[in-house]
Amino acid sequence: MRESLAELVRGRGLILGLAAAVMVALPVALTLARDVSYESRIPLVVAPASETGQRVSQAEVRRYAETLIPTERVARASAFQASFPLDPDTVVENTRVEGRPRGGVNLVIESDTPMHAQELAELEGKLIEDLSKRRRDRGSDESRRLPDLFKRESNPDLPAAERREARVAIAEVLSRLDRKSPLLERATTTAPEPEVTGSVDKLVERLPGEFPANPGPLAAGVAGLLLALSLFAAWALVGPMRDAASRRGG
Amino acid sequence: MSSATAAGPSREGRLRPVARTAAAVVVLGTATLLGVAGAIRPGWLLALAAAISFVGLLLALLVEARTAVVLLIPLVALGGVAVAFVWPTATILGAALIVVAALLRRAPVHALLTALLLSAFEGALKLRLAIEGAPSPRTIGALAIDLSLFSAIAGLVIRDRATTLRTLWGQLNRFERVALGLLVGWLAVSVLQTAQSGDVVAGVQGFRLSQAYAVAALAGLLIFRSGLSEERVTRLLLYVLAAVSAYAALRTITGPTGSEVTFIDERSGQGALGTAGRALGGFSSPFGVASFLVPASVFGLVLAYLRERDRLLSAFAAVTAAVGVVGSYVRTGLVALAAGAAFLAAMLARGRGLTRRQRLVPVALIVVLLAGGYAGSVLTSDVSDLAKQRSEGLKDPLGDESLNTRLDTWGDTLERVADEPLGSGLGTIGHATFTGERDSDVFTDNSYLKVIREQGVIVGPLFVLGLLGFTGAIAVRLSRAGPTRHPVGVAALAGFVSFMVLAVMAEYFEQPGKVLAWMLLGIAAWEAFLKVSPGENAA
Numbered sequence: 099m100r101e102s103l104a105e106l107v108r109g110r111g112l113i114l115g116l117a118a119a120v121m122v123a124l125p126v127a128l129t130l131a132r133d134v135s136y137e138s139r140i141p142l143v144v145a146p147a148s149e150t151g152q153r154v155s156q157a158e159v160r161r162y163a164e165t166l167i168p169t170e171r172v173a174r175a176s177a178f179q180a181s182f183p184l185d186p187d188t189v190v191e192n193t194r195v196e197g198r199p200r201g202g203v204n205l206v207i208e209s210d211t212p213m214h215a216q217e218l219a220e221l222e223g224k225l226i227e228d229l230s231k232r233r234r235d236r237g238s239d240e241s242r243r244l245p246d247l248f249k250r251e252s253n254p255d256l257p258a259a260e261r262r263e264a265r266v267a268i269a270e271v272l273s274r275l276d277r278k279s280p281l282l283e284r285a286t287t288t289a290p291e292p293e294v295t296g297s298v299d300k301l302v303e304r305l306p307g308e309f310p311a312n313p314g315p316l317a318a319g320v321a322g323l324l325l326a327l328s329l330f331a332a333w334a335l336v337g338p339m340r341d342a343a344s345r346r347g348g
Numbered sequence: 349m350s351s352a353t354a355a356g357p358s359r360e361g362r363l364r365p366v367a368r369t370a371a372a373v374v375v376l377g378t379a380t381l382l383g384v385a386g387a388i389r390p391g392w393l394l395a396l397a398a399a400i401s402f403v404g405l406l407l408a409l410l411v412e413a414r415t416a417v418v419l420l421i422p423l424v425a426l427g428g429v430a431v432a433f434v435w436p437t438a439t440i441l442g443a444a445l446i447v448v449a450a451l452l453r454r455a456p457v458h459a460l461l462t463a464l465l466l467s468a469f470e471g472a473l474k475l476r477l478a479i480e481g482a483p484s485p486r487t488i489g490a491l492a493i494d495l496s497l498f499s500a501i502a503g504l505v506i507r508d509r510a511t512t513l514r515t516l517w518g519q520l521n522r523f524e525r526v527a528l529g530l531l532v533g534w535l536a537v538s539v540l541q542t543a544q545s546g547d548v549v550a551g552v553q554g555f556r557l558s559q560a561y562a563v564a565a566l567a568g569l570l571i572f573r574s575g576l577s578e579e580r581v582t583r584l585l586l587y588v589l590a591a592v593s594a595y596a597a598l599r600t601i602t603g604p605t606g607s608e609v610t611f612i613d614e615r616s617g618q619g620a621l622g623t624a625g626r627a628l629g630g631f632s633s634p635f636g637v638a639s640f641l642v643p644a645s646v647f648g649l650v651l652a653y654l655r656e657r658d659r660l661l662s663a664f665a666a667v668t669a670a671v672g673v674v675g676s677y678v679r680t681g682l683v684a685l686a687a688g689a690a691f692l693a694a695m696l697a698r699g700r701g702l703t704r705r706q707r708l709v710p711v712a713l714i715v716v717l718l719a720g721g722y723a724g725s726v727l728t729s730d731v732s733d734l735a736k737q738r739s740e741g742l743k744d745p746l747g748d749e750s751l752n753t754r755l756d757t758w759g760d761t762l763e764r765v766a767d768e769p770l771g772s773g774l775g776t777i778g779h780a781t782f783t784g785e786r787d788s789d790v791f792t793d794n795s796y797l798k799v800i801r802e803q804g805v806i807v808g809p810l811f812v813l814g815l816l817g818f819t820g821a822i823a824v825r826l827s828r829a830g831p832t833r834h835p836v837g838v839a840a841l842a843g844f845v846s847f848m849v850l851a852v853m854a855e856y857f858e859q860p861g862k863v864l865a866w867m868l869l870g871i872a873a874w875e876a877f878l879k880v881s882p883g884e885n886a887a
Contacts, residue, residue, distance in 0.1 A: 121425060125433035132433075177610045183478050185606030211481065302434055306395050307483035313436045317480075321436030321443075325428040328443035329421050332450040336409050336417050 118326040125318035132312045133299050135192075135208045136292040138215035140223035141285035143202035160203050162280060163195045163226060171232075172225045179221055182214060193222060202285065210311035212292040219289035230282040244271060398427025402442055409449035410499070437476035441466075441492040448496045452503035457574050457581055459503055460567055461588050463496035467863050468592040468640055471632030475611045494556070497863060501563055504570040512573055512878070513566075519877045520821075527817030534803075534810035535562055538774060541803055545773030554775030554802065557858045564863045568840070568870020572879075579657060582836055586651070586661045589644040589864075593669035596629030596637055600675030604628045627675030631860055638678035639861025642850050643843035643868055645669030646688030650842045653692070653709070654835035670720075679750075680853040682718070688846035689714045695823065695831045695838055702832065754793045754853065761792045761801050771804030778855045795851035795858075819844065819869070825876035837875025840868040 144159055166172055168190045177186040192208040205223055209215035250256060251264040294303050303309050401423035408416035424446075432439040444466050451459035466473075470493055477485030520528065538559045542551030571585075572578055608628055626634040629641070648666030652659050673681040693710035696702060764772075775781070777798050781790040792798045800808030822841055831838045847865035850856050 117425070121429055121432075124429045125436070128433035177606060180610075182481070183475060183607040183611040185610070187606055305434065308481050310434050310481035311479070313433070313480050317436040318433045321432040321439035322429060324440050324443040325425070325432060325446075328446040328450075329425055329428075332405070332409055332417060332446050333421055335450045335454055336412050336414060 121326040122322040125322040126315040129318045131298040136212045136215045138219040138289045139204040139206045140219045140289040145281040171229045216291040223284045435482045456503040460500040463500040469630035472630040501567045524821040530810045530814030550775030554780035564866035565870035568867035590665040596672030597668040600627040634676040637676040638681040639859035641669040641672045642684045643847045646846040647843035650839035684846040684850040687849040688842045691845045822876040829880040841872035843868040
């Protein structure tokens, strides 16, 4: 086996070297020519003022939406519910909020394929809506505690310490209700699927199965190199080089 | 003129027209297939052409058809380059298969160990395939690994031409033949039981997951009879174990990535203990890690103790594998490690020509292993509440929730066995019952109960008794021959025994480590029955 490989390298070193270089360079060049990410967006609006009794500026909505994205119920849940393996940190890194000309905000999701971007936009939009509603409901639950707290605070039979405790709790609940979070809703439940751009990506789109993500030049280069090495090994062990080595040896 | 030629056309001459016709049919069929695919969807033409030339090259390498190899290599190179920039992991898997096919006839041990290495990175490969959006990533990954493993085993068997098996049978006494016969009988009946449940697909899947890999024992039996020296083969095997273990230990320190955790939780919910990631190494679950690293660690440990050669390499494999086991939070793994050391102590207790110190060191080793494992778990217990809970389980095993759940499951399983004494059929328990996004709940939490539940009270015991009998027979032979004179056999058997202990707590004969475990049993059998001289046995 060792002789075959040595013979292979001695005899056709230059040609094989060039072939290996092409097998590494071509996949690398093709990945570099591909798009790295695609963007999809889903609009989020604040529920009508009549429903919540609130008027919130676009900047506040944007800030609020940004605080929801890294939460467990959005980032982690998106990663777990997505149909493809995903790191929750990637969800946070690749999501941003931008203002919308007609009010509200757009949740903009960047991902490695058009379908992933669309799926994540729809998923994150829904999770943000759910979380926003949940927080809102929690606020209502808290307000239900107030009558009981007022009763305890004004009950002369209770010890002073307990009444003082109730007074502090009332102040806290009122303060929290004052800072009540807005209720975010999706303006539409479907996010658009970004169009495939670039000639190489359009070619890739024609392959069977889902549109594959760009694996990056490193992975493609390593794969090309390992393929080249395996083919050289096959050539040396079973191909004509084996015959030549055997003839010389025997 | 030779007599064959004089009598008529040679065998080769008679086959030539048949081969030409077959080649013409294959070429025409392929062209038609490609034409149809190209007409339906042009992109498929490229994918199909690459796949056909790849499969063709593998076949050409297997039968050493040199002209076909020369013609197909440029085609595969072209197709491979086209695939590499879309699905690089699929390309790497393809490259590994080409290497295995090329090595198969000339260096079968290298082919087998390449396949073993590939199987120890099954999780990483499947994850990368999924991230890259390759179609059916789990199926493609499993198929490539199975193909490489089974073809490598077939390569060894074909090369041996059943000589070793015949010699082995001749060396066995009556009891040993009965034990081996029980195991072979269990495998044969298992084939029939694939159809028992009525769902043949699940049955075949169940057989593939558990029973099929028992043939890896053949690979272990033949690996030292393939032309390479025992030292060389042992060192190569240790290199593979050290590479897998070192990677697992490294990943214990770095922790799993978010993608790995979500990929595992997609099926089993076993990826995270609260916020603490469990060590995965190159596998797709913490149980997979334990299934491989426990026997690997015990094999390395015993070799490091009994054999001077490659002591550092053996110890490195043992220690790094133990780190991976602790990081996986599989507590039975620690018990199984100690069981492996206990087995060594038992073997040495009766061994002749040993000093008192040589006999006592393995006992001390058990204490060190248990204390080290416990300390490791306690030290890592503060990373999350659940990790702490698992460490508490080591302090009070009887009060541990996980153990109590298992005891309940075993009780339920035995009741079901009584209801269905002939078994529920293969593929009705364990991972073969996976039907949707998450694993089903049809588990017995015990490999032996799983076999009895699926195969019934007549066939199930064939496996349990055959395994115990054959393992015991090997132990007796090695013990009589002197364990210190047969370190590789003792190490391999200790590794297999530790795997058997591990299998008490879950369906480990379905996990990737089963390949290594069965191989170790084969290696132990080779050393006990074929390497040990008759004089040693008589003693």
